[in-house]
């Protein structure tokens with residue numbers, strides 16, 4: 001399979017992974033041949049990327065750090081929890097712990113697998129899939145830091161619920177695509193405090209987890225909100241969640257902006273090292289991310305187009321590429337793979353799926 005931007009989809013392509021709604025229903029199934037009507041449906045659902053397969057990419061599997069089932073279940077439970085909070089009920093701590101523990105278990109078991117972002121998201125489900133991704137990315141960072149299981153679970157719950165305060169903000173403000181008025185911006189900035197209030201009142205949620213909600217917009221240099229805390233004044237969990245939060249937002253379509261490719265998001269995170277983010281934690285965070293995820297389509301410096309098929313931890317910037325089109329834009333009719341780590345003169349010039 002390979003990843004493709006929705007606007008580059010052509011009729012007749014085959015969907016390589018199922019597309020789920022936030023409540024876990026299959027919207028479009030794997031193997032489906034994309035007719036115009038399905039493509040229109042994908043546009044209506046506001047999906048930005050999908051995975052397709054053809055004869056040149058049919059055997060390429062994208063390994064994920066957690067199983068599809070665990071992710072789908074987690075997103076659906078996150079939605080239920082937040083929908084209930086919106087209705088004025090309290091956070092179902094048992095449910096939150098169950099999914100966080102499940103993700104922690106899988107992430108520990110799959111230790112060493114790099115993050116290739118594999119979930120196809122619809123924009124309306126952003127809050128729930130974002131919560132689950134931030135949980136996964138934060139726990140991975142905790143594992144790199146050598147956290148024990150108890151700490152990983154608290155971090156997992158905190159990361160999963162870091163934005164629970166957004167349930168208290170009017171959707172018209174939250175989803176606004178135009179510039180926010182100063183009052184609206186102020187209201188959005190209240191979500192860490194709203195989240196903290198919701199979580200700290202809950203006796204089944206640890207105070208450490210609640211601080212992920214309260215402090216995830218604080219910044220290493222004190223430039224964040226709501227309290228301008230800096231460096232050691234911020235709990236380490238919140239430092240981690242802050243990086244995961246920004247990273248996942250950058251690599252997703254959000255109300256006011258399209259997703260950026262992983263290498264660009266990582267560059268933005270690295271540029272903020274020592275200002276917004278704790279440099280040491282960035283190292284641990286970045287170590288888990290595949291710069292060019294398996295399934296991404298790239299243009300090489302010799303103008304050949306190919307798909308990433310394998311990555312080693314030692315040479316993350318130099319994956320193995322299967323060539324799809326030669327330098328004259330002619331489709332390949334034989335299987336050619338180039339290991340960039342063994343071809344120092346060739347490099348990735350661009351990610352072309354966007």
Ligand SMILES: [Fe+2]
Nearest residue numbers: 162163191216
């Ligand atoms: Fe937030």
